[in-house]
Amino acid sequence: MSIQYIKGVGPKRASKLKKLNINTIEDLLYFVPREYEDRTNFKYIAQCKEGEKVSLRVKICGYPTTLKPRKNLSIVKIPVRDETGMAFLVWFNQDYVLKQLSLGDSIVVYGKINRFGNEIQITNPVFEKGKGNRNRIGTIMPIYSLTKGLSNNEMIRIMHNAIKEYSNKLPEVLPDYLRTELNLMPIKEAIKNIHFPMDKNSYLKARRRLVFEELLTLQLGLFLIKNRSNDINRGIQFSPSDEVYRFIDKLPFKLTSAQKRVFKEIEKDMEDNKQMNRLIQGDVGSGKTIVAVLAMFKAYKSGYQSVLMVPTEILAQQHYESISNLFSEYDINCELLIGSLSSKKKEQVLEDLKNGNIHVLIGTHAIIQEHVEFNNLGLAITDEQHRFGVKQRAILNQKGNSPDILVMTATPIPRTLALILYGDLDISIIDEMPPGRKPIETYAVGTSMIERVNKFVKKQLLEGRQAYIVCPLIEESDTLNVKAAEELYMSFKDTIYKDFNVGLLHGKMQSQEKDNIMEQFKNKKIDVLISTTVIEVGVDVPNANIMVIYNAERFGLAQLHQLRGRVGRGKYQSYCILINGSNSRISRERMRILQRSNDGFYISEKDLELRGPGEFFGTKQHGLPDLKIANLFTDIDILKLAQQKAKEILDRDYLLIDEEHFLLRQKIINMFGDRLENLILN
Known part of the structure; x- marks a missing residue:
């Protein structure tokens, strides 16, 4: 239902809310405050400290004064007191307060304390008269992200109306058994308390409930995509071969145990009939490239072409030189495809690639252009994955008939987070540096x-x-x-x-x-x-x-x-x-x-701890749905719990077809759209 029909909205305000990506009533209810102002902290005047924001119960004890130090500036000053001392309420260019306040009035105020000598002032305070219900003072006030022409007070009024009228109609997507097990607030209560919490504890419980639901939905969606892709995507089954181990024995250096372990994982994937989708995470200098080279060698021995895509031409050139050198004793033809090649050379490369004369192609984005055709692509590798993203990986995938996919990154991120950012990939970690490297x-x-x-x-x-x-x-x-x-x-x-x-x-x-x-x-x-x-x-x-x-x-x-x-x-x-x-x-x-x-994984964990919210690692290019409430970085503990429960739910109900999971399934489809619907409905 359109938001314009909520009391206090109408067409004009609805167009402003649309600028905040609020189009439906559900969008509005899940538009959580960016921060809160705790106005429940009442103090006496004598306890006030410079710069803090406080709530006070005071009585107007003198007549107001109005100063006009210059054109377009008026200052209203009203003396107030409580049983511990005296202060002045000060407003700039808000003369209308003179009509609202009178000598002897008892009021509650909220504002920032300033001291000038012995004089205490509260600047531009919010105030309420009488002893009725408090809407703006004595409560925890939500502060929303706004757009031009929409004030926080308007947003609060709209939100109050929406919650009163529609929160009862929100579906409870989490199954009862899960809510009971984890002691999670019902959705109606959680929505009310995320916007207008009674106290800090009710806010934390509400947020935990909503964050868990969002991360569970996201993780279930990613697991479903991965599981169904594995079911559907029959890949190439590469032949077992000992020749790759003879190649390893001839290398001018010894592999680390981490490199051997990761290659074993890749080899197992390549010999399976499912399409490999694997991420290799390894710190700068840990030796990811040689593991990719071994996979290329294996592909070549099974009669398939390999491609390596990197973000810059000079990096492509460097990889081309080092990989060509490693393959120089074998009949493996490596070639380079980058934008700066001459037209004649480019034509030759494209022709040789199509004919199958090139076994290993190394290049930049030039590789995923439409006119680039492979003869028999079996292995597609991207280096520095965060510079590309899901779409480019998908285009590369289409260059062959379900080629095995290997992605490499030197940006170490905690495994829990990697499961979200790379939810459709299996993860291998090279967590050991080659011997002899001096620490920086x-x-x-x-x-x-x-x-x-x-x-x-x-x-x-x-x-x-x-x-x-x-x-x-x-x-x-x-x-x-x-x-x-x-x-x-x-x-x-x-x-x-x-x-x-x-x-x-x-x-x-x-x-x-x-x-x-x-x-x-x-x-x-x-x-x-x-x-x-x-x-x-x-x-x-x-x-x-x-x-x-x-x-x-x-x-x-x-x-x-x-x-x-x-x-x-x-x-x-x-x-x-x-x-x-x-x-x-x-x-x-x-x-x-x-x-x-010098340990990148330890450093990335610390980065998350210290940096808190914000773009520790951009999520847009991963093609992930937007998160409205959860923060992948500060909510890492809830994320771990959501991942554990997602696995348990899918063990119990592989395609979420049981009645107790129906609404959860619907929410996942809404979050991921066509990308998932076609997969899990077929």
């Missing part, structure tokens, strides 16, 4: 140490090394006190590093330009590379052993760890210097975590 020495310093940092960098450069210097922004900003890459580049190339070749790299450059700069850095034609975070997914430059990050407090821990992983790839001791422009306790704690650990 990490130092966090304040801005007062910049001169010493520059001297240290110059010393390394004079010894023949190279350095990255990273900034959060491209151009100088008036609003943020952060070093901009362009500003730093202009300054450094003519002063501190004038005796060295200095390069600049940022996201606004064309792909070709970025690749050229990285190529020059890799070939030692640039000594100091000043960059934004575009180097986060970059190429190996073994000679670069120093990373300086300005305004490190502005990056997430996981991102700082990714950036740090750009060094430490050669035989030289490597260093990461974090210049911290903040004195906050949290900022210092974050820097300490990076100094103590």
Whole structure:
């Protein structure tokens, strides 16, 4: 039903609510407050502290004064008292209060305390007269995200009306046995208490109920997609072969036990008749690529082509060189497909690919263009998965007849979260580093140490090394006190590093330009590379052993760890210097975590703990439904519970066809749309 028929809405307000993605009554009821103002905390005037917001019971004890210090500004000041002292209520440009308040009135007020000498003032307070029901003071007030022309008070009135009229009609989608087992609030109560909680405890119980329902629905949907895809998608059954182990024995290095374990998981998938959909998670430098190479070798031995898609041309070039080298003793033809190839070369590659003369193709987004045809694609691999997403993976999948899919990421995320972000994939983790890699020495310093940092960098450069210097922004900003890459580049190339070749790299450059700069850095034609975070997914430059990050407090821990992983790839001791422009306790704690650990999984857990809500890891590109209430990061405990219960429910009722699960099934279909409906109804 349209929201315009709710009391207090109408067509005009309905169009404003639509800007907040509120189209139906259900949308409105699930539009939860962004925060709350606790106005239940009554104090005496003598207890008030500067800057705090409080509720007071006071009596007007004198006549108001009105000041007009300048045109368009009036200040109304009314004296009040309680049994412990006196204060002044102060309003700016709100002369109408003079008609509403009189000497001797008893009122309750809520506002911010300011002190001027011995005088206590409450600025622009909210007030209510009389002893009847309190709507605005003595309660926990919801604060909503708003749009132009819609006030918080209007939103509260609309929400009161909607809850009164429609909350009884909300279906209870959770089965009774589950609500009883987990002691979850009924839906009607939960909706009422998420908007207008009686106290903190009733808010927490309401939120737990709603978050659990949302995460359970999401996880059930993802499990159903995965289970049904496994049932439906018959994949390629690759032949068992010992030749891959002879290939492993000839490698110039030994595999770690983690690499061996993950390859065993991949091998088992490839020899099964179901389509492989597997994610390899591994920290920077853990050796994911060689595991992918072994899978390619296995595909080749079974007569199939493989493809590896990466986000940048220079990374594609790097993979092409290293993989071609590993396959050089075998009759495996590797080829490169990137945008900058000449038309003639591109035509030749496309023809050879279609004819089956190319066994392994390595490239960028160019691979998923329409005119790219494979002869017999058996294995599709994407590297740095978070740069692509569900849609690109689906296009790659269509290039063959249900090829096995392998996705790799160097962004370590907790397994529980990975089950949501990559709900349709099996997960393998390479949690061990190859032997002999020296840990990167990490130092966090304040801005007062910049001169010493520059001297240290110059010393390394004079010894023949190279350095990255990273900034959060491209151009100088008036609003943020952060070093901009362009500003730093202009300054450094003519002063501190004038005796060295200095390069600049940022996201606004064309792909070709970025690749050229990285190529020059890799070939030692640039000594100091000043960059934004575009180097986060970059190429190996073994000679670069120093990373300086300005305004490190502005990056997430996981991102700082990714950036740090750009060094430490050669035989030289490597260093990461974090210049911290903040004195906050949290900022210092974050820097300490990076100094103590080189373990990406530990760091990502800590990032979740410290950062709380917000985009720890973008979910949009994963093609996930929007979450209205739950937060994947702060609600990790509820997420674990939802995952456990989702498995139990599907063990009990594989397709959710029992009557007790009917409404839950309907909610899942509404959340996922056609993507799921066709799967579970067929």
